[in-house]
Amino acid sequence: MTVPLKRSDSVVVEVALPDRAYDIVIGRDVLGSLGVRLAALRPGARTAIVTDRSVARHWLEKAEAALAQAGVATSRVIVEEGESSKSYATLEQISEALIAARIERNDLVVALGGGVVGDLVGFAAAILRRGVDFVQVPTTLLAQVDSSVGGKTGINSPQGKNLIGAFHQPVLVVADTAVLDTLPARQFRAGYAEMAKYGVLGDAAFFGWLEANHAEIFKGGTAREHAIAISCRAKAAIVARDERETGDRALLNLGHTFGHALEAATGFSDRLFHGEGVAIGMVLAAEFSATLGMIPQAEAARVKRHLAEVGLPTQLQDVAGFAQEGLADADALMALMAQDKKVRRGQVTLILLEAIGRAVIARNVEPATVRDFLQRKLANGK
Ligand SMILES: NC(=O)c1ccc[n+]([C@@H]2O[C@H](COP(=O)([O-])OP(=O)(O)OC[C@H]3O[C@@H](n4cnc5c(N)ncnc54)[C@H](O)[C@@H]3O)[C@@H](O)[C@H]2O)c1
Ligand SMILES: [Zn+2]
16 A cells, blocks of 8 residues: 655554554655545545644645645645544534535545544544544644554543544554644653653663654654654554553553543643653653562663653653642542543552563552552652
């Protein structure tokens, strides 16, 4: 399915799902090849690009020009940016717009944006006419290394995040690393936390490489492409093994149980981006593993040092407004963790470390042990 490229430096990673295998194409300026790729994938199909206001300002014209050049018919749907768009209201807006644009079963919906657009548009595609194919064109680092791959789509309910959704795999992912040049630095850093996660959970050599090469990744250039490709390969391998998260895919939740509690405590606001919560959560998971004697303290310190070096928050005290209600209280954090779907019948499931590069699913963690650990972190940060 891979179309020959004019540039030689793009990388293709395959997500090897039976019946639904697809490519992730990664490279600088690959957005320019979007039209040729869609024309080859689905000759004669109509397309609709769905994006948010901010991404539209920077990248919609380039995407549309690429489609026009290859003679691919397209229309545009623009939604407000931000997490609040993962809502019933915006889903309705998109669904009605796609019907009005006459997108039918053999056509393609293109999600151009970060994880919000990807999740929302993927879900809209999953339910439009009982399912139309869609293409991910991720424009944030988080979306390129994580959310655009693996087929989890959905919206938020007023009762919680991602509660309404479906598994719906894209038919192609086109990750242009140049679009990240317009991404605000804080957003880029937040995505970097998910990238580092792949090293910490399953690839010690990659983690070491990130320690040496992170500056180049932030600057752009081939180190960025390489790191995104390694991350996608890691996610693709896990998804191919366990699409529906009945086993190994849970390893990708490293740092997320703690992280979600912090996100909830800060009201899913700009006080803490998702990736920032994951960074703190990953350090807590490493430190908790050390507390249990699973890894040496020095290994946990190494995880923390690297994330701090790129400017990510690494401890509870780094969260804006930390001293306010909720956050500085171990019981409140435990209550928020208990709302997470990873808590069953009084036992917490956490992803812990046996080494940097070797994460395990720990299903029967005693809540009291976690609580004492958090209490200690809150008291002295150590
Ligand atoms: N489906 C999954 O497997 C999965 C995994 C992780 C996260 N997610 C979801 O992803 C969402 C977060 O995604 P995100 O961090 O990409 O946030 P986002 O989509 O909200 O994007 C962040 C901000 O950056 C802007 N932006 C995006 N690309 C840009 C660019 N190239 N230049 C300038 N601005 C740009 C957006 O308009 C937005 O304001 C959450 O809703 C989370 O639940 C899903
Ligand atoms: Zn995440």
